[in-house]
Amino acid sequence: MNMETAKQANAAIYFASEAYSTGGSRLMGRHAAGEGFLRAWVRHGGSDPLWCYAASRQEAEAFAALCSEWGRGDTPVRWLPFGALGGLSDPGTLFYPGPQVADMAWQRRRLGASAYSVVGVTHTISSHGAMDAVADMLLGPVEPWDALVCTSRAVVDSVRRLFAAEADYLKERLQAARIPQPTLALIPLGVDCAALTPDEEARRAWREKFGIGTEDIAFLFFGRLSYHAKANPLPMYLALEHAAQATGRRIHLIQAGWFANTTLEAEFRDSARSLCPAVNTIFLDGREPALRREIWHAADAFISLADNVQETFGLTPIEAMAAGLPSVVSDWDGYKDTVRDGIDGFRIPTIVPPAGLGADLAARHEDGLDNYDRYIGNASLFVAVDIEATKEACARLAADADLRRRMGAAARERALAVFDWPVVIRQYQELWGELAQRRAAAPASKPTLIARPRRADPFWLFANYPSSTIGADSTINATGLDLAERREMRMLNYAGALLPDDATCARALDWLRGKESATAAELLAQFEPAERPGLLRGLTWLAKLGVLRIG
Structure with a gap:
């Protein structure tokens, strides 16, 4: 690995292989988002050298191998081992693939607050760990030149709600008069639009493989197959059964994803047979790389009725848009920012109980009565997706080829303009530049002897032993x-x-x-x-x- 030094680079990537790989058996949205971001940063960021902040040389070599695979084998990689915080002042920014900005800022305090910037990103914010990380930003040494990237307006609102509630507590408990608010940057996830360019040859091949006729209509769901942690399939199954009956068309539903266990798989298959017997349901392993790249071409429309609080942005709708597919999606979280209702597809109304009626759900999880899976699953049972509106949207798309073409073309155009990775990476670089200007204007800071009281020098903390x-x-x-x-x-x-x-x-x-x-x-x-x-x-x-x- 070439460890040359360069005068400038936009960011060092906090690299742990698991966070940037879609090769695992439990593929989650954060893995796809992490891999997509890193690939796009390597390809489109133009950084020289490519900075890697990693625990071991083995991890740094894995980073370098990915850079080579993605076309930057001639660009030097600079490895900064964990703990080598002084080196981070060269790239100027540390990008962390999660919301733990405060943890990274505490580490930086060993050098001084203005040594470099820390930028994190939200994935789910429904877990205790993610909520704690967000709230800790009000207590930790997070500065105006640090930022948390929120991938949707819905997440910005949720983060602000957490900040406000935590700030109210600090005012009550400590009579705090001033509680600094961290920088929140609204930047979406991205998609490789070139890789998803509509391909008629691939379309014919995939449709022939699954017996989908030229006049048949294929809807695609892509994502984890989990009714309690992703999307309950009931409204989708009922709507596609209605579309088949209403239009007389042969409807196929491709469900590409993975099941956490055989019980979930059996329930999906049984409910599909019961709720949409006229629909040909096809279950595929969405973790297979070739399928993940190409199954989009087999479809005429995309459908995803997410109803879970663990969702924050939703990557698959913009992948469908890049593939030129019209979409039927729930009007939920980040989906609100991606699919334009009536233009790129249809957003189906959702409704939930008012605030205050979920406190017992949160308490059961906090008390250890329900694990995280049960908590988000319980909450999702009280999120209703409008079944009749879903039926109408699916029937309209199934019946009208011109509508599918118009919406698909609009979706592709929007994906190229807003969500293509070069566009998104440019927003990250602009953010890093703005943070660098703030950092440069700040007074010089010095290291602190006790950088983090809760992680103190044992010979100080236990000095009386x-x-x-x-x-x-x-x-x-x-x-x-x-x-x-x-x-x-x-x-x-x-x-x-x-x-x-x-x-x-x-x-x-x-x-x-x-x-x-x-x-x-x-x-x-x-x-x-x-x-x-x-x-x-x-x-x-x-x-x-x-x-x-x-x-």
């Missing part, structure tokens, strides 16, 4: 014991690189040899300033081994 603390005036005596004898013992050497190396120990012991005693300050004076803190700490380790005695 020992009898004493080694200092400049402490007396040091060599006992004459051979260091090598003790250093080889696993129970004394497991800290590895945190311990002083052999050369440093040898220099210290050689200097002490023959002296009745010396102070720590006298010993440290024999070493360069940069070496002294590590050696001072290491002296207590040598005392633990019995090689030194400290008085």
Whole structure:
């Protein structure tokens, strides 16, 4: 891997392979979004070098391999290991693939608040972990040059609600007069429109494979097949059965996704047979790469009636738009920002109970009575998608080829203008530039001794535990014991690189040899300033081994 340095780059990517891969068996929306973002950043960001903030060289090499696969093999990759925070001032921004901006800002406080910017992104915000991460932004050292990217207006509203409720509590509890609000940036997820260009040859091949005739109508659902965690299929099944009966057309429903277990699969298959017997239902494994790329071409229309709070943006509708498909989607969360009702397809009305009638659902989850899956599933049972409106929309699309063509063309045009990855990446770069300007205008900041009180130096936090603390005036005596004898013992050497190396120990012991005693300050004076803190700490380790005695 080429680890060359460059003068500028827009961002270092916080890289953990799992967050940017769609190759796992439990494929989630955040994986598809992460992989799509990273691929687009590598291809369209123009950064040189490509910065990678990762835990290990192995992870950095995986990052470099992806960059090469995506056409940037000649561009140097600069790896910054976890903890090498000083290096992040070169790219200027750390992009984190989640909402944990406050955690990253606490780490930055070791250097100073203006060292670089932190930018996170929302996926789901319905889990306890995500909600905590959002609320923690009001308590953590998050600055105006940091940001949380929200992928939809619905998510912006939810985040602001969390901020407001948390701020109210802080005012009540601490009489806080000023509670800074982090920067929220509205930037959608993106899609590779070129990869989804309508392809007649692929369309013919896929339709022939599944016995879909030229006059038949195929609707496509793409996503996790889960009635409690994604979308209950009942309104979709009823609407397509109605479309088949009303139009006399042969209707096919392709459901490309994956089931978490065989019980879910059986319930989907049984309910399809019961609720839409006139519809040919086709279940496919949406985790297969070739299918994920091409199944769009087999369809005449896309349908996704998401009804779950874990959804925030919804990537599949914009993939369908890029493929030139009209859509029938629920008027829910990020879908409101993507499909224009009556232009690119139809948005089906949804309705929920008023605020206050879900407090018991949240309490049951908080109390451990319901796990996360049960919590979001319980909430989804009280989200109603208008079945009659769904029936009407599906029947209209099934009956009218001109309507399908007009809406599909409008959808493709909108995807290219708004959601194509180069357009989205440009918005990220503009955000990073704005944050850099704010950071440059801020007063210089300095490192803080106790950067994060809840993650404090153990020798500060537990300072009253020992009898004493080694200092400049402490007396040091060599006992004459051979260091090598003790250093080889696993129970004394497991800290590895945190311990002083052999050369440093040898220099210290050689200097002490023959002296009745010396102070720590006298010993440290024999070493360069940069070496002294590590050696001072290491002296207590040598005392633990019995090689030194400290008085």
